[in-house]
Amino acid sequence: MTLTGEGLQPSEFAVTAARAVADCADLSLREQARHLANDGLLGVIAAHDVGGLDLPLALAVPVVAAAGAGLLGFPLMEALLLGRALQESLPRTAEAVVSGEMLATIAWQGSVSAAREGDSVVLNGWVARAACTREADCLLVRIGTSGAALVSTNSNGIVVEDAAGLDLAVPEHAVRMEGVTIPAANILPENTWSVLCSDANVLRAAAILGSAETCLTLAQEHASTRRQFGRALSYNQAIRHALARQKLGLEGIRHAITRSVGDEAGALQRDAAFLAAGVYGSAISEGALQIHGGMGFTWDVPVHRHLRRVRALQAQGDASGVLAALGRRYVGAIAPASDVTASR
Amino acid sequence: MTVIETEPPVAATGDLSGEAYRVAMRRWLRANLPASFRSDSAAFSPPTLPQSIAWEAAMYRAGLAGIIWPQAYGGHGRTLREHLIANQEIGALAMPESVNSIGKELAGPIILAVGTEEQKRRFLPAILEMRDIWCQGFSEPEAGSDLAGLRTRATRSGDIWRINGQKIWTSGAYRAQRCLVLARTGPLEDRHRGLAMFAVRLDAKGVRVRPIKSIDGRESFCEVFFDDVEVLQSDALGAPDEGWAAAIRVLEIERATNRMYRAWRFENELRHLIAACKSDPVLAQLVAERHYEVRLGEVVVDIEVLKAHVETAVDALVNGDRIGARGSLAKLHWSEAHQRFAALTLELLAQASLPLQPAVQVARRRFEAIYLQARAETIYAGTTEIQLGIIADRILQLSKGK
Ligand SMILES: Cc1cc2nc3c(=O)[nH]c(=O)nc-3n(C[C@H](O)[C@H](O)[C@H](O)COP(=O)(O)OP(=O)(O)OC[C@H]3O[C@@H](n4cnc5c(N)ncnc54)[C@H](O)[C@@H]3O)c2cc1C
Numbered sequence: 001m002t003l004t005g006e007g008l009q010p011s012e013f014a015v016t017a018a019r020a021v022a023d024c025a026d027l028s029l030r031e032q033a034r035h036l037a038n039d040g041l042l043g044v045i046a047a048h049d050v051g052g053l054d055l056p057l058a059l060a061v062p063v064v065a066a067a068g069a070g071l072l073g074f075p076l077m078e079a080l081l082l083g084r085a086l087q088e089s090l091p092r093t094a095e096a097v098v099s100g101e102m103l104a105t106i107a108w109q110g111s112v113s114a115a116r117e118g119d120s121v122v123l124n125g126w127v128a129r130a131a132c133t134r135e136a137d138c139l140l141v142r143i144g145t146s147g148a149a150l151v152s153t154n155s156n157g158i159v160v161e162d163a164a165g166l167d168l169a170v171p172e173h174a175v176r177m178e179g180v181t182i183p184a185a186n187i188l189p190e191n192t193w194s195v196l197c198s199d200a201n202v203l204r205a206a207a208i209l210g211s212a213e214t215c216l217t218l219a220q221e222h223a224s225t226r227r228q229f230g231r232a233l234s235y236n237q238a239i240r241h242a243l244a245r246q247k248l249g250l251e252g253i254r255h256a257i258t259r260s261v262g263d264e265a266g267a268l269q270r271d272a273a274f275l276a277a278g279v280y281g282s283a284i285s286e287g288a289l290q291i292h293g294g295m296g297f298t299w300d301v302p303v304h305r306h307l308r309r310v311r312a313l314q315a316q317g318d319a320s321g322v323l324a325a326l327g328r329r330y331v332g333a334i335a336p337a338s339d340v341t342a343s344r
Numbered sequence: 345m346t347v348i349e350t351e352p353p354v355a356a357t358g359d360l361s362g363e364a365y366r367v368a369m370r371r372w373l374r375a376n377l378p379a380s381f382r383s384d385s386a387a388f389s390p391p392t393l394p395q396s397i398a399w400e401a402a403m404y405r406a407g408l409a410g411i412i413w414p415q416a417y418g419g420h421g422r423t424l425r426e427h428l429i430a431n432q433e434i435g436a437l438a439m440p441e442s443v444n445s446i447g448k449e450l451a452g453p454i455i456l457a458v459g460t461e462e463q464k465r466r467f468l469p470a471i472l473e474m475r476d477i478w479c480q481g482f483s484e485p486e487a488g489s490d491l492a493g494l495r496t497r498a499t500r501s502g503d504i505w506r507i508n509g510q511k512i513w514t515s516g517a518y519r520a521q522r523c524l525v526l527a528r529t530g531p532l533e534d535r536h537r538g539l540a541m542f543a544v545r546l547d548a549k550g551v552r553v554r555p556i557k558s559i560d561g562r563e564s565f566c567e568v569f570f571d572d573v574e575v576l577q578s579d580a581l582g583a584p585d586e587g588w589a590a591a592i593r594v595l596e597i598e599r600a601t602n603r604m605y606r607a608w609r610f611e612n613e614l615r616h617l618i619a620a621c622k623s624d625p626v627l628a629q630l631v632a633e634r635h636y637e638v639r640l641g642e643v644v645v646d647i648e649v650l651k652a653h654v655e656t657a658v659d660a661l662v663n664g665d666r667i668g669a670r671g672s673l674a675k676l677h678w679s680e681a682h683q684r685f686a687a688l689t690l691e692l693l694a695q696a697s698l699p700l701q702p703a704v705q706v707a708r709r710r711f712e713a714i715y716l717q718a719r720a721e722t723i724y725a726g727t728t729e730i731q732l733g734i735i736a737d738r739i740l741q742l743s744k745g746k
Contacts, residue, residue, distance in 0.1 A: 224743045234742040237733075243742060244735035251673050255652035262655075272648035275641075324634050327641030331631050334615055336622035337384075337703035 014062035017041055021070035029103060029135050032074045037100030041076070045199075046083035050094040057199055058261040061206040068210025071305050073169035075131040077203045078106045082140060085196045089188060090150065093138070103136040108200075108316045111142035112177050114149060114187070121187060123149060123180040129316045133160050133173035140188075141177070148193040150186040151177070166308035172316070201270045201322070202260050204313045205277035209253045211306035212277075212284040216246050218303060219288035222295070239291065246287050249280030271326050278314035285310050350376040350402040365426055369433045372406045377437055383710045384438040384616045386702055393519055396443045401474040408434065409448055410472040413456065418469035428604060428658050435608025438616065438710070443516060447471035447478035449602040451524045454541065458582030458590045467522075467543065479520040481511040481544070481568055482591075488513075489730050491526075492536040492588070496570060498527035500584075505575040507544065510567065513724075517553045517566035520546055525570070526591060529584045539587035543579045544570070560716040599671025599725065600657045606678055607650040610685070613714065614643055617689050620707035626697040627704070639688060646681035653677060669738040676731040679721035686711065686718040 020039045024032040036042050044060045046052025053059075060080050067076045079097055082104045086094035096102035112125030127141045139151050151158065157180040163171030220243060223234040233239050253276055259265060260273035285307040289296035296303055351372065360368050379387040381399065391399065403409055411427040413419020442448060448471060455467050470476040487494035496509025507527055517523060523544045530538025546553065550573040555563035582590045618640065621627035630636050653674040661667055689711035696704045722728040736742045 220740060220742065232743055232745070235744055240736035240740075240742055241729070241732040243740055244732040247735050247740055248673050248676055251670075252649045252653065252677060255656040256649050258656050259648070259652040268644070269648060272645045275645045276649050279645075320638070323641040323645070324637045325641075326644060327637030327639070328632075330644050331618050331622075331637065331640060334618045334622065336628070337616070337619035337707070338623075 010059060010062045013044070013059055014066055017063040017066035018070060021067050021072045024070075024072055024074060029074060029132060030100075032072075033079070033100035033103055035100070036074065036076065036079075037098065042079045042100060043083050043098035045080055046094060046098050047087045050083060050087045050091050051098040052083055052087070056261070057202060060203060061257055061261065064203045064206040065210035065213075068207035068306075068309065069214045070210075071169050071302065071309070075103075075105045075136070075170060077200060077207065078131060078140075079104060080203065081196050081199060082106065085140070085188060085192050086150065088192075089185065093150065102138065103132070104138050104140070105131050105133055105136040106140045106196075106200075107133075107142070107175060109318070110174075111144055112149070112180075114143045116184065117181075119184050120181050121149065121184050123151065123177045123182065125177055126174065127177070128174035129165070129172050130175055131170045131172055133175055134163065134171070139175065141175075142193065143187070146190045148188045148196075149182055150188065151180060151182055155180045155182065157181075165312050167312040168305060168308060170309070170312075172312065198267055198270050201274035201317055202257060204317050205253060205257050205260070205273040208277040208281035208310050208313055209250070209257060211310050212246075212250050212253060212281045215285045215288035215303055215306050216243070216250055218301075219243060219246065219291040222292050226293075233291070242287055242291065246284045249284050253277045253280050268326065268330075271322050274317055275319060275323055275326070278310070278317070278319045281310040282307070282314065350399075350406070361426065362429075366429045366433060369406075369408060369430050370436075373408070373433055373437055373439075376402065376406070377439060381440055382438045383440070383713075384612075384706065386706050388706070388709070391440055393443065396440060397474045397477075400442060400444060404472045404474070410452075410468075413452065413468060413472070417456070417464050418472045424601070424658055424662055427601075428655070431604035432608045435605030435610075436612055438609075438612055443519065444471065444474060444477045445603065446480045446516070446520075446524065447476060447522075450480055451478040451522070451543070454524070454581060454590060455543075457593065458541075458586070460578075462578065463543075463581065476521045477516070477519055478522045478524055479514050479517045479546075479566075479568075481514050481517075481523040481525040483513045484510060485512050489727055492539075493532075494526060494528060494539070495532065496525065496527045498525075498529050498540055498542065498575070498584075500529070500577075503577045505542065505577065505580060507542065507570045507573045507575055510569050512567050513556075513565045514553075514568045515565045515724075517546065517568050518555050518563070522546065523551075523568060524581075526587060529587075536588040538585055539591070540584040541581040541587045541590065542575050543581055544573060544575055545579075548573050548575070550574070559719065560713060596667055596669065596671060599675055600667045601661070601671075604654060604658075606682075607647060607654055610650065610678070610682060611647050613689075613711075614640070614647065614685065617692065617707060617711065620701075620703045621692060623703040624696050624701045626695060627692060630692065630695060636692070643681075643685050643688065646677075646685070650674065650678050650681060669734050672726070672731040672734045672739075675725060676728060676735070679718075679728065682721055683718045686715040690715055 016039055020036055020041055024035055041063055043052030044055050044063055045057055048054050064077055083094050083098040097104045107127035107130035109129040110127035112123040115122045130139055133139055136153055139153055140148050142148050157178045159176040161174040163173055165172035223239050224232050226233050256273040256276045260269040289303045292301055295301050379385045380389045381391050382388055407420050408430050410419040411422045411430055412424055415421040452471050455463055484494045498505045498507050523546055525542045525544045526539055528538055529540050550571040552569040554567045556565050558564050621631045657670055693708050
């Protein structure tokens with residue numbers, strides 16, 4: 001099935017995405033881009049004008065979750081977000097991203113300085129946690145404390161460092177920029193960047209949901225087939241309770257995501273979904289590894305691949321910074337108690 | 345009888361829905377909840393029983409109890425979504441717990457599900473009007489987590505049942521008119537087959553109630569002894585032998601929907617804690633440090649996840665989905681998150697500067713009580729270990745076999 005029309009259910013997205021992700025297993029990045037684009041998966045939230053489906057973020061959730069579950073080695077979240085972020089100011093680029101002709105990525109950490117020179121802007125600085133930059137055509141980077149810039153990766157002055165990070169399927173790169181000149185039109189306003197970051201938190205939670213769900217399934221399967229002391233592991237209450245806690249965490253992630261894309265949701269709900277996903281997702285994947293025993297520590301059992309991805313996503317979204325900022329905003333918004341009635 | 349002066353309910357609240365309904369409920373609660381009932385107020389003094397009864401009856405008249413019960417039985421005939429809205433508003437205020445939550449959230453729904461028409465008309469309005477306060481007689485000395493091991497026996501002769509046995513941990517039995525008793529009609533070996541439910545009057549001959557002092561120094565739960573207590577067939581709820589099935593069915597929904605305000609009360613507590621800290625020079629500085637920003641941020645995330653459990657469960661029920669054992673998830677998450685929070689309140693407030701600010705004194709009084717009461721939250725309504733077992737058995741359906 002190719003996703004083209006209206007009235008689609010999240011479950012249909014999940015099915016299409018799961019199949020497409022499986023098909024991508026042996027393809028190169030560029031082939032994956034075209035394959036995913038053919039199935040309509042790169043333009044779920046982008047406007048019709050640039051070839052997208054113009055659907056709400058909620059429908060990107062099952063797509064990214066399926067990518068997480070299938071350990072897709074493609075910067076899907078970045079493509080989804082850029083297709084929409086660029087649709088106003090750089091529609092041609094957005095169209096190329098949505099159609100899979102152009103590989104685009106985002107540097108989630110660090111920022112660059114920007115100096116205007118006529119119709120151009122010159123960028124200097126370090127950024128990092130940019131997925132698949134080595135092969136990407138363009139890269140979105142944060143400028144100082146306001147806005148972002150889209151940079152072509154073959155520009156002069158760009159140095160892409162060696163891949164680093166825990167995630168094996170999606171390598172992350174640090175990028176040095178020395179006097180990189182870009183057209184002024186490639187600058188995106190602050191609002192576009194902040195919406196993109198907030199949506200990224202929901203999609204990271206979705207990716208973690210996919211990984212966590214897979215880990216729990218693997219752990220559950222192992223617990224019911226592996227026998228010790230003459231019985232399946234799942235006979236033991238310690239194992240049953242450990243799995244039940246993993247299930248509690250998994251449903252917590254799922255419901256927090258559902259709530260974060262609801263009508264009344266704001267930044268708090270989105271941050272909470274991401275943070276809950278990070279905490280529960282790590283606990284679930286680490287717990288799944290434990291239930292596998294020595295098998296869990298082997299390269300071949302895929303639990304570690306999910307664990308790596310969950311931890312990478314947590315760091316990429318700066319979970320501890322987001323948590324502290326959330327606490328700070330929350331504390332800051334509450335007035336000191338007067339002695340009559342403390343909390344209104 | 346104590347009279348609490350409250351405004352009449354907003355005219356024709358029946359026509360309101362959504363945000364308008366929320367605003368009406370919020371206005372009424374904020375205008376009418378006495379300051380002395382609010383545990384975040386310096387004027388707080390725990391309400392007496394008659395005061396609680398009068399307040400809860402007024403809440404009912406204002407549309408804040410029996411929200412989803414049919415109008416024929418005194419209810420307001422509203423939707424579960426409106427029940428959620430009302431509970432969000434109830435939770436947002438530091439209000440005392442209901443003295444009749446067993447009536448409103450357990451006995452009532454069971455009677456609605458299995459009661460006869462006559463029972464519905466007799467029992468349900470009396471619960472909402474606070475004429476009948478109920479307690480729950482399930483646990484026994486030998487039957488706690490293993491409820492199916494209960495021994496209290498009900499034997500029938502003609503139209504009369506005789507009940508013999510003992511219940512324990514029966515919250516509020518000393519102040520209740522009726523006890524929802526789960527008793528055995530068949531042999532002990534039948535386990536959960538052969539259990540029936542009864543609405544037993546606590547002033548009946550042969551009933552003896554003995555309060556037990558709990559860790560907070562209060563006498564809140566009781567032992568209840570039944571010595572040849574006569575109960576009319578008209579007070580038997582549902583068919584004998586169907587007691588367990590009825591109980592489980594109702595408990596499923598109850599676990600997911602009862603005390604729906606919890607998440608929002610939790611938030612009210614967090615806001616109160618922060619407000620109190622900010623009124624103290626030392627604590628104000630502490631909560632602005634990264635360590636406590638992170639710790640308080642974790643509480644915020646816990647609360648958001650709890651709200652997500654509750655709201656998505658309401659959506660599922662409204663869409664007609666079976667709720668199954670899902671209530672165990674919310675109960676487990678809430679009870680543990682609330683305990684973590686309660687410990688954090690003690691830790692923070694212990695660091696207050698001297699002399700104690702009035703707001704810190706108010707907060708300490710409230711949170712010390714909450715800390716102690718929270719210890720029970722992982723015990724009652726099914727312990728943590730039992731909830732984990734339910735999730736493993738019924739949601740994950742893990743094999744127990746060889
Ligand atoms: C404040 C409060 C109010 C209450 N109000 C009421 C009420 O109004 N009406 C009423 O009927 N009951 C009430 N209860 C009783 C409550 O439901 C029981 O305490 C509860 O079900 C546990 O039973 P128990 O106390 O016999 O503990 P036990 O069942 O003896 O359990 C003791 C410990 O062993 C653990 N355990 C038990 N079985 C297992 C197992 N299979 N695997 C692993 N661990 C296990 C438990 O989790 C617990 O930690 C109340 C309890 C409290 C604390």
